[in-house]
Amino acid sequence: MNLDVRYPIGLLFSVVGVMMAVFGLLSDPAIYQRSLGVNVNLWWGLVLLVFGLLMLFLAWRGGQSPDKKP
Amino acid sequence: MQTILLGPIDYGILVVYFAFVLGIGWALKRYMKTSSDFFLSGRSIPAWVCGLAFLSANLGAQEVIGMAACGAKYGIMTSHFYWVGAIPAMVFVGIFMMPFYYGSKARSVPEYLKLRFDEKTRAFNAISFAVMTVFSSGISMHVLARLLEQILGFEYNMCIWVSATIVLVYIFLGGLTSAIYNEVLQFFMIVLGFFPLVMIGLKQAGGWGSLVKTLSTVATDPGNPAGRALSSGAWTESWQHIANPMANPMGVEWFGMVMGLGFVLSFGYWCTDFLVVQRAMAANSMSAARRTPLIAAVPKMIFPLLVILPGMVAIALHYNFDQTKFRIPCDPKALAEKAALDQLHWVGMDAKQFTEAQKKQLAETRQDIQTKIETRKMDDALKAMVAKWEAEIGKNDKQHLDYNMVIPALLQYYLPSGLLGLCLTALMASFMSGMAGNVTAFNTVWTYDIYQSYIRPGQPDRHYLHMGHIITVVGIVISVACAYVAKGFNNIMDMLQLVFGFVNAPLFATFLLGMFWRRATGHGAFWGLVAGTVAAALHHGLTLPAGAAVGIKGGWLIGEAAKACHVYPVDMAQNFWAAIYAWTSCFVVTIGVSLLTPQNKSAEDLRGLVYSLTPKQTEAGVPWFKQPAALGVVVMLAAIVLNIIFW
Numbered sequence: 001m002n003l004d005v006r007y008p009i010g011l012l013f014s015v016v017g018v019m020m021a022v023f024g025l026l027s028d029p030a031i032y033q034r035s036l037g038v039n040v041n042l043w044w045g046l047v048l049l050v051f052g053l054l055m056l057f058l059a060w061r062g063g064q065s066p067d068k069k070p
Numbered sequence: 071m072q073t074i075l076l077g078p079i080d081y082g083i084l085v086v087y088f089a090f091v092l093g094i095g096w097a098l099k100r101y102m103k104t105s106s107d108f109f110l111s112g113r114s115i116p117a118w119v120c121g122l123a124f125l126s127a128n129l130g131a132q133e134v135i136g137m138a139a140c141g142a143k144y145g146i147m148t149s150h151f152y153w154v155g156a157i158p159a160m161v162f163v164g165i166f167m168m169p170f171y172y173g174s175k176a177r178s179v180p181e182y183l184k185l186r187f188d189e190k191t192r193a194f195n196a197i198s199f200a201v202m203t204v205f206s207s208g209i210s211m212h213v214l215a216r217l218l219e220q221i222l223g224f225e226y227n228m229c230i231w232v233s234a235t236i237v238l239v240y241i242f243l244g245g246l247t248s249a250i251y252n253e254v255l256q257f258f259m260i261v262l263g264f265f266p267l268v269m270i271g272l273k274q275a276g277g278w279g280s281l282v283k284t285l286s287t288v289a290t291d292p293g294n295p296a297g298r299a300l301s302s303g304a305w306t307e308s309w310q311h312i313a314n315p316m317a318n319p320m321g322v323e324w325f326g327m328v329m330g331l332g333f334v335l336s337f338g339y340w341c342t343d344f345l346v347v348q349r350a351m352a353a354n355s356m357s358a359a360r361r362t363p364l365i366a367a368v369p370k371m372i373f374p375l376l377v378i379l380p381g382m383v384a385i386a387l388h389y390n391f392d393q394t395k396f397r398i399p400c401d402p403k404a405l406a407e408k409a410a411l412d413q414l415h416w417v418g419m420d421a422k423q424f425t426e427a428q429k430k431q432l433a434e435t436r437q438d439i440q441t442k443i444e445t446r447k448m449d450d451a452l453k454a455m456v457a458k459w460e461a462e463i464g465k466n467d468k469q470h471l472d473y474n475m476v477i478p479a480l481l482q483y484y485l486p487s488g489l490l491g492l493c494l495t496a497l498m499a500s501f502m503s504g505m506a507g508n509v510t511a512f513n514t515v516w517t518y519d520i521y522q523s524y525i526r527p528g529q530p531d532r533h534y535l536h537m538g539h540i541i542t543v544v545g546i547v548i549s550v551a552c553a554y555v556a557k558g559f560n561n562i563m564d565m566l567q568l569v570f571g572f573v574n575a576p577l578f579a580t581f582l583l584g585m586f587w588r589r590a591t592g593h594g595a596f597w598g599l600v601a602g603t604v605a606a607a608l609h610h611g612l613t614l615p616a617g618a619a620v621g622i623k624g625g626w627l628i629g630e631a632a633k634a635c636h637v638y639p640v641d642m643a644q645n646f647w648a649a650i651y652a653w654t655s656c657f658v659v660t661i662g663v664s665l666l667t668p669q670n671k672s673a674e675d676l677r678g679l680v681y682s683l684t685p686k687q688t689e690a691g692v693p694w695f696k697q698p699a700a701l702g703v704v705v706m707l708a709a710i711v712l713n714i715i716f717w
Binding site for chain 1: 079082083086087090093094097098101119251254255258262266270273274484485486487488489492
């Protein structure tokens with residue numbers, strides 16, 4: 001198969017990570033009382049974004065390897 | 071439990087996830103040119119992708135919800151389902167069995183049975199497996215819809231049809247590859263979705279040391295989930311209390327655990343179930359196929375952290391209700407029973423003295439209250455009464471808590487909008503990966519082992535690709551029908567699962583003898599399977615778990631509970647021993663019948679199918695971490711270390 005599964009994984013988690021981080025920045029801090037006062041949306045959104053970008057990089061690098069080139 | 075309210079961000083995450091799931095199916099559609107592409111992914115998938123799919127296909131309804139429930143009820147002993155009941159079998163299938171599955175060019179597990187034994191053994195396995203997978207898919211669908219109805223207030227029918235449509239579309243378009251790619255996506259979604267919940271829960275519990283202290287209170291409380299006071303480490307030590315079934319919360323002893331779960335049931339599932347083996351058979355080389363289960367074993371070992379620990383945290387928080395205000399919801403049936411007795415002013419009366427008319431009145435009142443609780447249509451007086459009994463059961467009767475609601479209760483308690491959407495998406499992903507796994511295994515077995523073998527052999531490949539598309543739709547429709555049967559007739563589904571258990575228990579003995587004893591014959595294999603199935607049914611009909619009535623729980627051959635040949639402390643122990651009897655019967659009968667019947671397969675026929683006649687795999691020049699044997703040793707050592715740490 002020619003579709004590297006890391007592309008959709010990377011793209012999905014980058015999009016969801018950005019959504020959560022932006023929501024974390026804009027939301028009322030009061031909603032984080034139940035999660036021990038930590039803005040989990042902002043921090044976990046950034047973790048997802050980094051993971052997504054890493055996956056995209058690995059997929060891109062995999063596509064550049066000699067055995068993948070025509 | 072109150073309905074969880076979702077915000078726009080939560081719906082946004084759900085929509086984005088489902089768009090990607092469907093997008094993967096659409097992107098793979100153009101690669102589906104032959105039946106091999108559709109059913110076997112053209113044997114082109116890299117090992118790490120197959121490994122995560124191998125694990126994810128097993129992440130069905132049972133895993134996230136069920137294992138968290140067990141974590142609360144049994145504590146760290148639940149890890150036996152992983153470190154004893156999965157890892158050794160995954161190492162065994164990777165090192166010893168994949169060379170036969172992959173090297174024989176069989177397209178399915180039943181087809182291997184045909185090549186190694188004969189047509190009737192294949193038919194027995196193919197038909198029982200095909201029926202079982204669509205029922206399992208339907209049950210998964212039903213459990214998901216019930217859960218979403220309970221915790222989000224979603225409409226049952228909508229949940230069924232939306233989940234069925236999504237799974238149908240992505241499998242119809244992209245076949246097994248689409249299922250595998252989505253299973254990898256679902257794996258990361260589950261890990262990244264649940265990890266924050268575990269961390270927050272553990273932090274509030276005060277860390278591992280503090281959690282152990284609280285769980286020692288749970289263990290020594292006579293009103294704990296096990297219903298008896300145990301020694302203080304019973305919830306945090308996995309092996310110390312297993313000599314005596316009454317000394318541990320699970321109610322099982324070491325031999326039943328090691329042989330029943332660790333050998334018969336776990337090897338029977340991981341080594342012979344086409345649902346998981348199919349993922350390894352899609353790998354792009356023999357080496358990748360052998361490494362698939364070994365790669366899957368690494369995250370499988372760590373999964374107790376994600377699925378069992380939340381359950382342990384939940385029971386600890388529940389015990390500290392005065393500080394935490396967290397409570398595991400009550401079992402609606404037990405709650406309705408208490409409220410009905412209260413409403414009828416019969417609290418404290420001896421239920422054994424009730425007349426038939428009183429029993430009938432109580433049952434009707436209980437059913438009425440249970441319906442009102444589940445549909446949240448209670449007036450203020452009933453609400454107050456239910457709240458009173460909820461507090462009473464929560465404090466003094468922890469055997470009647472609804473442990474399947476542990477994860478939803480934790481989600482509601484801890485997570486704000488945003489992370490809540492991510493976690494709920496992960497929960498739905500776990501259910502859908504189980505459903506998709508069943509459907510892809512079903513459509514392959516139907517097309518290759520039933521349709522091509524018995525109904526329309528000798529057709530061009532395009533015909534079977536077309537049949538694959540048709541049977542995918544049919545499989546989903548049957549699954550939906552099964553979901554509605556499960557909703558309306560719970561007992562029918564319980565009985566079917568029981569029968570499937572009888573059929574599955576002896577399977578590993580057949581494969582073990584088939585792969586490692588060249589003298590095993592087709593007649594031996596077939597009658598061994600029949601004998602094992604009958605032995606499991608007989609064992610069930612003659613024994614009972616303690617306190618159970620004759621019927622679905624067993625004892626149906628002896629008519630009354632007092633005459634049971636053996637009473638097990640819990641039904642889990644009964645299941646483990648049923649598996650031991652079934653496996654042993656199959657093993658003995660297969661050997662006996664094989665010795666009495668001629669071997670019709672020549673050495674040439676058996677090449678690649680039997681250990682002694684198959685060239686050994688050499689991995690010269692391959693780095694050690696890519697060699698299956700070395701990987702297997704590392705994985706087994708890690709599992710042993712984990713068992714020692716939590717001994």
